[in-house]
Amino acid sequence: MSIYSSLSVDGPLVVISEFYPCGVNYDEYIVLWNRGSEEVILSYWTLSDGEGVLLFTTLVHILAGDEVHISSNYDSYFDAFGVPPEITVQGWNTNDLVTVSGSFRLADIGDSLVLRSPEGGVVDSVCYGDSGIPEGWFGSPMPALRQGEVAKRVLMGGIPVDSDVSTDWMSFREYRYGYTEHNTISDKIPAGGITSFASPDCSLEVVLEAVQSAKTTIRVCAYELYSAPFCEALACISKSGVDVRILVDLNPAGGICDEEIDCLSFLSTSGCSVLGIHGNLDDDIVRHIGPLHPKYMVIDEVSILVMSENFVPDGIPEDPVHGNRGWGVWIESGLLAGCLAHVFDDDARRSRDDVIAWTSTEWFDSDAGAFEPPRPVYLSGALRPYRSTQACTVRLHVSPDASIQSPFLVPLLESSRRIMFEQFQSDINWNTRWSSEATTNPLLTAIIDALRNGGQSRGILDSSWFNLDRNNATVAGLSCIAVSEDLDGSFLLMDERSPITILHNKGLILDDRTTVISSNNWVYSSFARNRELAAIVDSEEMASYFADAFHMDWFPDDIPPIAIAGPDIDAREGDVVTLDASESSDDRAIVLIWWDFNGDGLADSYGPRIDYAVTAPGEHLVTVHVVDTWGNDASDTMIVRVSGSGVALTAPIMTPCARPPTWILPLALIPVILVLRRLSIRKLNLGKGGS
Known part of the structure; x- marks a missing residue:
């Protein structure tokens, strides 16, 4: 046990709160956290890995409640995190602040760290992988870390947990070199400040209106982007002087299609800044996040648009009847826009090794031409955009940052009495980072708990063939429990007769008041690893709008139209x-x-x-x-x-x-075409939570 373990947090309790042992560019780092209420001077304190020792001088100190980052590679750390480390021990070689003896370097397969006071007593210790058990540690080492992965101690009440066992380090969230920690942000939105919309009915209309409203700057974050009218609109405002910044994922499931190559190349030659997140450990590049999976825009730092759909033809279709089902909101808020702009700029920071300009990629085509303008249609969808008439509150949850110990949706589901949801992809069991065995999806557990507490739930999942096994298992599992325990829960797959191409939505309506518009699929990586974005809107009128959209998918349409030929x-x-x-x-x-x-x-x-x-x-x-x-x-x-x-x-x-x-196609061909559209989906998500 650590010599300070019996002291209260008010004592001079210093812990190893974070370390990065499996770097790709000789860029290990270690973080020490002062949990106490007084400054700690680390004069003659030591940190050892069993083969080498760091001896701190009198110049090293940690303020109360503060932490010190000690890096072996200043440039790499600064590029990854955007701030310098407090202490640099370049290459783990002696300098004015730290004297290094022996061979100090953390082994990839396993090692230990022991922090000692000047008297030689153990202050804190940690071990991982194939390592012996150091003094002050109890039980087995924490599992070995993967290359590019950061070990970060669990916090409780904002203070590092210190019980000297492996579970102190096993957060639900996965951390990678250059990770971010964006807080959940909320704002009060006045009446008229939110426009809700649905895809395919009216999504393109609202998205284009938002683009055309930009006066100075627009930021677009996308997993996939190749909608012709959307690209044409971005190119147009760029040529008019608007600063257009685009960030996309360059490793989407299924790869980048030819249409996206043309689109991104055209935008680049039209004056837009197009950057991509990429990464391959074989090339010594660590992605600071998993898939870049949100779909949002920040317009002039005064409004944001958040939706479940990609900026692709089926996501924001020109045809307002046939396309993917998705939800979206356009929100006027300088506070939310400023915060989301910061998230974008942090992810798109050019100093990051995993950020690259599209013009520097192998795909860039300088001869890519413009797109044809959208063809006119006379059809209108069943849902029109709706502008709020009452004030409400909106919260933004950025993943994986918002799900440190569990998915951020769990407490919302557990506390709800009435749950309606649509979900593109759900796994009934999750294999988490630290578990050796699969565990039940905590979101599904939360729904069952809500039902057992007297609640009601209705849920629809996508029925596309590539999601059928996993989603059918989810529907069967939830339905079995609901029926066997006589709970008020009904769950089904999307009716294949529907004109909706894919149920790509990831939305929830809770207690007829709270709506979740999100990019989060109900798979582990979506909450623990991926960059995702969810807007949670607390508004009865917005919930009513999206409930109408839900019911159109829940109830098959067996009612024929009313035909009126007109008078003789x-x-x-x-x-x-x-x-x-x-x-x-x-x-x-x-x-x-x-x-x-x-x-x-x-x-x-x-x-x-x-x-x-x-x-x-x-x-x-x-x-x-x-x-x-x-x-x-x-x-x-x-x-x-x-x-x-x-x-x-x-x-x-x-x-x-x-x-x-x-x-328009012959009437007899309409059902056939709907089936073919489902079978011709270009990008399949086979487990990365990336669609």
């Missing part, structure tokens, strides 16, 4: 008449309107309003067919009475909707 028309030979079915409606959204003039059941024209020149006298029966997003069909008829001589209705005069838009 009297015309003379040669007149131009307008057939108007614009009064037709649906409980969700209409995807197709087509007209049959001769009763053969085939489409003769498309669109809600059609102009015709008529030349055939007599009564002509016209049928309009209206199709909704789930393929439900309804029809209505009207009569065109034509006086005069002639033989037939002519082809329609060309109007904007007289021919089928290029994206």
Whole structure:
């Protein structure tokens, strides 16, 4: 036991709070923390690894509650963390502050550290991997660390835990060289300060409006980015003088596609700053985070846009009916924007070894051309953007920083009585960094606990083939417990008849008041390793908006549209008449309107309003067919009475909707195309929590 272990925290209790033994550039470092209430002068204190000793001089001291970072490589430490270490012992060689004897260097496979007072007593010790047990340590060593991994002591109440056992060091969160520690930030948002939106219904509309609102600077953080209209909008504002900064992940699951290569190259040649997070230990590069997985923008440091969807065609689709299901919010807050800008700038800091300019990569194509402008569509989604009318509170949780000992969502779920969620990817069991055996997903455990306390839960998970095994196991596991214990929980996979391509959402609605808009998949790495972002909005009206979106996915649409062909028309030979079915409606959204003039059941024209020149006298029966997003069909008829001589209705005069838009397909092909869209997804996430 340490000689100070019996003292209260008010005593001069110094501990080894952090160390980095498996560096790639001879850049080990160690941190000492003064847990006491008085300054500690480390005169003649020693730190030993069993083969070498660091002897501190009178110039080294630690203020009460403060820590001292001791690095063997000043440049590497400064580049990784953006601040200098308090003490540098370059190459673990003697200098004015520290005298080094023996061969001091931490072994990758295992070693020990012992901190001693001037009298020789053990103040603190730690061991890991294949190491002997040093004096003052109890039980087995902590597991060996991986290359690039930092060992950091668990904190309790902001103070390092010191019981001299391995669990003192086993945080849920994983730490890597150059890690960050961003706090959770909240702000009170006034009425009108939040716009909520859903994909595919209206996400592109809101995203483009946010881009076009930028006056000075816009930061875009993306896992994937190759939406043509989005790229065109960024290039346009860049050419107008806006400082456009983009940070993307250069190692997405499945690799970078050709469309993204063209997009990022085009943006680079258009004046945008495009940086990427990359890293390969074989090249001696340590990524300071796992996958860069958030999807957000910071506009002029006055507003932020946070969503679950990538900046790709299915994430922010031009077609407001077919695409991925996702949620998003555009929030006006200088405080949140400033904090999120700091997160972006820290991740994108050029001194980091894992940050590289796109123009320096092998993929950069200086000849990449501009994109075609978005094609017009007349369809509208079932959901429109909604602007808040009441004040509310928003909190931002940055992962993995927000999940030190457990996923930040766990206490929210445990305290809720009513839970609705949509989730792209969920593992029923997690293999955490320090566990030798799989443990139950703590988010699912929290949901079951809430149900056992009398709560209610409804959940939908993605049914894409590449998620089917893991998500089906989650649905089956939750459902089995709910049924066997008579709990009020219902869970299902996304209905494959839905027009939604992929349920890519990671959203929650808690107690009809709190909405979570997040990039966090329910897998271990998403909370412990990846860079993610969640906006938690405390607002009943915002929760109501997203509850409507949830219910559209929860309840299949078996209700056909109401087709209204319009009133009968009297015309003379040669007149131009307008057939108007614009009064037709649906409980969700209409995807197709087509007209049959001769009763053969085939489409003769498309669109809600059609102009015709008529030349055939007599009564002509016209049928309009209206199709909704789930393929439900309804029809209505009207009569065109034509006086005069002639033989037939002519082809329609060309109007904007007289021919089928290029994206409209024959009705019989709609179900087939929806299946093919699911099977043609370019990027598959096979366990990294990266989509």
